[in-house]
Each structure stands twice: as C-alpha cells, then as structure tokens.
Amino acid sequence: MRNCDQFRELLEAYALGALDPEERAALEAHLAAGCAECAKAVEEARWLVSHLAYAAPEASPSDILKGRLMRTVRAEAQSQADLKSDSLSTKGTIPFWLWAAVAALLIFSVYSTWNMRRLQIEIRESNDRAAALLAQRQKTELQLAAAKREAMIMMDPSSVKFVLARQNAQGPQLEAICHPQLGLVVMGENIPMPSPHHVFQLWFIPKAKGAKPMPSMMVMPDANGKFVMLVSNPPESMGATKALAITEEPEGGSPWPTETPRWVGGVG
Amino acid sequence: MFLAAFTSSGPREVSPDATLLLRLLQKDVSAFEQLYDRHARLVYGLVLRILQHASTSEEVVQDVFLQLWRNAAQYDSARGPFVPWLCTMARNRALDHLRKKGERQRRREELPEELPVLVIAPDYEKVLDDRRRAERVRALMASLTPQQKKAIELAYFEGLSHSEIASALKQPLGTVKSWIRNGLLSLKEGLQAAT
Numbered sequence: 001m002r003n004c005d006q007f008r009e010l011l012e013a014y015a016l017g018a019l020d021p022e023e024r025a026a027l028e029a030h031l032a033a034g035c036a037e038c039a040k041a042v043e044e045a046r047w048l049v050s051h052l053a054y055a056a057p058e059a060s061p062s063d064i065l066k067g068r069l070m071r072t073v074r075a076e077a078q079s080q081a082d083l084k085s086d087s088l089s090t091k092g093t094i095p096f097w098l099w100a101a102v103a104a105l106l107i108f109s110v111y112s113t114w115n116m117r118r119l120q121i122e123i124r125e126s127n128d129r130a131a132a133l134l135a136q137r138q139k140t141e142l143q144l145a146a147a148k149r150e151a152m153i154m155m156d157p158s159s160v161k162f163v164l165a166r167q168n169a170q171g172p173q174l175e176a177i178c179h180p181q182l183g184l185v186v187m188g189e190n191i192p193m194p195s196p197h198h199v200f201q202l203w204f205i206p207k208a209k210g211a212k213p214m215p216s217m218m219v220m221p222d223a224n225g226k227f228v229m230l231v232s233n234p235p236e237s238m239g240a241t242k243a244l245a246i247t248e249e250p251e252g253g254s255p256w257p258t259e260t261p262r263w264v265g266g267v268g
Numbered sequence: 269m270f271l272a273a274f275t276s277s278g279p280r281e282v283s284p285d286a287t288l289l290l291r292l293l294q295k296d297v298s299a300f301e302q303l304y305d306r307h308a309r310l311v312y313g314l315v316l317r318i319l320q321h322a323s324t325s326e327e328v329v330q331d332v333f334l335q336l337w338r339n340a341a342q343y344d345s346a347r348g349p350f351v352p353w354l355c356t357m358a359r360n361r362a363l364d365h366l367r368k369k370g371e372r373q374r375r376r377e378e379l380p381e382e383l384p385v386l387v388i389a390p391d392y393e394k395v396l397d398d399r400r401r402a403e404r405v406r407a408l409m410a411s412l413t414p415q416q417k418k419a420i421e422l423a424y425f426e427g428l429s430h431s432e433i434a435s436a437l438k439q440p441l442g443t444v445k446s447w448i449r450n451g452l453l454s455l456k457e458g459l460q461a462a463t
Contacts, residue, residue, distance in 0.1 A: 012452040017427060018430050047352065051459060052405070053314045053358075054401055059316050061329055068330065072334065073334075
C-alpha cells in the first residue's frame with residue numbers, strides 16, 4: 001500500500017489528466033479514503049494546471065459566432081420572460097367561466113342541502129304516520145278480536161250468565177257471562193265513574209276455605225258509563241271460583257282488595 | 269451559496285466576473301455579453317489549440333458559453349475563480365469532441381465529468397488580468413526544457429496519458445513522468461514568484 005509521499009508525485013499528472021488508469025484508480029481510492037492533505041494538494045495542482053490554458057495562442061472567434069450566440073441567448077431570455085409573464089397573468093386573474101362554475105356549484109350545494117333536509121323531514125313524518133296507522137290497526141285488530149270473543153262467549157249455549165249486584169248502595173248491577181274455555185265477560189251500563197286516580201278492579205273469590213281473593217283485570221267506564229270487560233285468562237278456573245267481586249282501587253290496581261266490594265255476584 | 273462566497277471572502281477584492289455572474293443568474297443578457305467579450309478570445313484560443321479547426325472550435329465555444337448561460341448557478345464562486353473553471357470546461361468539451369469524432373485514434377480513459385472540477389486558488393494567488401497572466405505563463409512555458417514543454421502540451425492540449433506520451437515520443441515512461449512533473453513544478457514556482 002502506498003503512502004502519501006508516493007501519491008504526492010502523482011498529483012500534478014492527475015490534475016493534468018495524464019495518469020494511466022491504474023495509477024489514477026489508486027490515487028482516487030486514496031483520496032476517497034479521506035486524505036485531507038492530498039486532497040488539498042490536488043486542488044493546488046488543478047489551479048496550477050488551469051494556467052496552461054493561457055499557454056494557448058490567443059485567437060478571436062468570428063463575429064458570426066457572437067451574433068449566433070447572442071441571438072440564441074436573447075431568444076431564450078425572452079421565452080423565459082414570456083413564460084414568467086404568462087404564469088403571473090394566470091395567477092393574477094381568474095377567468096369568468098371559473099367564477100361561473102364556482103357560483104353554480106355554490107347554488108347547487110345550497111339547493112342540495114335544503115332539498116336533503118326537506119326530504120328528511122318528509123321521511124320522518126311519513127314514518128310517524130305509518131307507525132301511527134300500524135298501531136291503530138293493531139289496536140283495531142285487538143278490539144275486533146276481543147269483540148269477536150265477547151260475542152262468542154255471549155252467544156255460546158254453554159255460557160253461564162250471572163249478576164254482580166251493587167253492595168251497600170243503590171245503583172245498576174253488572175252482568176257476567178262465563179264460558180268454560182273462552183273466558184269471562186263482565187258488562188255494565190250507567191256505571192258511575194270511580195274516584196279520581198282510581199279504577200275498578202275484578203276479583204276472583206275462590207271456593208277454598210280461607211283462600212284470598214285473586215286480583216284480575218281493571219276497567220274504566222266510558223263517557224256514557226258503559227264498559228265491557230273481557231277476561232280471556234282468568235286467574236282461577238270458574239269451577240274453583242265461588243264468586244266475583246269488583247272494588248275501587250288506586251290506578252295500577254292492587255294485589256289485594258282495599259275496600260269492601262261494590263259489586264259481588266256468585267258464580268252460577 | 270453564491271452570495272455567501274462574496275460575504276465570506278474577507279479582504280479579497282470582488283472581481284468584475286463575480287458581479288457579472290450574479291447578474292447572469294438573473295438571466296441578464298447584457299452581463300452574458302460582457303462575460304463573452306472578456307473571455308471568448310482565451311476560450312477560443314484554447315479550444316482552437318486543441319482541435320486545430322476553426323469552425324469546429326467555434327461550435328465548441330458556442331456550447332461552452334451556452335452552458336454557462338443556461339447553468340450559471342452550477343458555478344460556485346466559493347470554490348475558486350471563474351476563469352480557470354471556464355477554461356477547464358472548455359478543455360473538457362474540446363477533448364471530448366476530439367475523442368467522439370475519432371479524429372485521434374487513442375485509447376484514453378473517460379474524460380472528467382461534463383462540468384469541470386472546481387479549481388481552488390491557493391492563498392498566494394492575487395488578481396492578475398488575463399493579459400499579464402497569459403504573458404507570464406507563456407514566458408514560464410518557454411523557460412522549460414523542450415522535452416518538458418512538449419510532454420506537458422501533449423497531455424494538456426491533446427489529452428494524452430503518460431504511456432501515450434511515452435509511446436508518441438518514444439521515451440521511457442519514467443522519463444516522461446519526470447518531464448511532466450518537473451515541468452509543472454517549475455511552472456508552479458514561477459507563478460508563485462510572480463505573485
């Protein structure tokens with residue numbers, strides 16, 4: 001491996017471009033390894049070699065060359081100036097069509113937003129109407145089913161009718177119709193309204209001695225004092241029931257009677 | 269980087285070339301014309317010496333100055349003076365042209381890159397005008413031995429390597445190396461003494 005002194009002898013020839021390939025490759029590898037002293041010496045050698053240009057006889061190129069060169073340079077300078085001008089012009093002004101497009105886009109955007117909100121409201125209202133209709137239909141179907149069942153109970157020959165008499169006061173009595181499979185219907189007319197925040201509640205009084213009354217459905221007379229109460233699933237079979245009773249109870253009903261029954265009727 | 273070269277140059281005088289090159293970066297056609305007028309004779313003389321053909325030399329000179337016009341930013345004044353950089357670019361172009369044209373059948377490794385390696389002026393350099401510098405270099409070259417002068421000229425103006433020069437002059441390789449190195453060292457001493 002060579003040292004710096006050996007490479008120093010090559011530096012001038014290297015700057016001159018006269019080194020043969022092997023020597024040049026070795027020196028360049030040495031420089032690439034980071035030898036600062038040799039790198040500085042190469043710079044000085046290049047400076048020295050650059051002076052050889054002055055050793056050439058000075059000569060004047062033709063005026064034609066200068067004319068050709070200056071025409072090219074002026075044309076390129078003008079072209080660049082035009083490009084710059086075009087660029088600035090493009091940046092500085094926005095064409096009418098672009099303004100029109102922006103305005104159209106803005107109007108369309110506002111209309112779309114308004115239309116979307118209107119459609120959302122319409123859809124929500126339509127959904128509400130459909131839900132109400134469905135609920136009404138379900139309610140009507142339930143009422144129809146109840147009415148049909150009530151009619152069957154009342155019309156069936158196997159049904160048994162009995163009366164629930166008013167207790168401790170004058171007033172209309174209630175009628176009950178019991179069917180062994182379809183259930184029980186209790187009806188009344190001209191019935192006074194219960195106290196505020198109270199309802200009428202039906203009780204099944206078992207035959208078993210000491211058994212407590214079993215709570216059943218609650219009912220409110222309509223504006224004409226009429227009600228029809230269908231008990232599809234009695235809490236106790238009619239065979240095991242001694243009597244039916246109705247009391248006035250707070251809204252929501254009660255698990256046991258809180259007053260003396262207002263109507264009582266023995267099961268036939 | 270370009271401007272930094274001026275602010276960091278300390279007491280060194282800002283040359284007219286440096287001012288013109290700053291304007292050239294702004295695509296100042298007038299600055300380009302002044303640079304051409306200042307250096308076209310030197311560049312053309314160098315290229316003509318290498319190619320020995322006037323119209324071909326003008327083509328190469330045109331390429332050199334157009335490259336200067338289009339890529340002025342590639343010159344970094346912090347790395348050295350402008351004229352050696354311009355001459356190195358012209359020499360490389362001319363030698364490249366010589367090689368591509370096949371006008372000389374010689375085996376030569378790849379020429380340096382298209383853009384010249386920057387030439388760093390040592391501290392002892394002072395600003396000399398082209399004419400004084402040319403006179404000094406020619407006088408120093410004339411003071412070399414004929415063998416030294418010939419070997420250096422074959423290397424610089426014709427791009428020959430040590431081996432090619434030895435073959436051309438029918439001299440031992442070591443002798444040619446000594447001629448070139450001793451001749452360049454003499455030139456260096458003369459330039460240092462002149463400054």
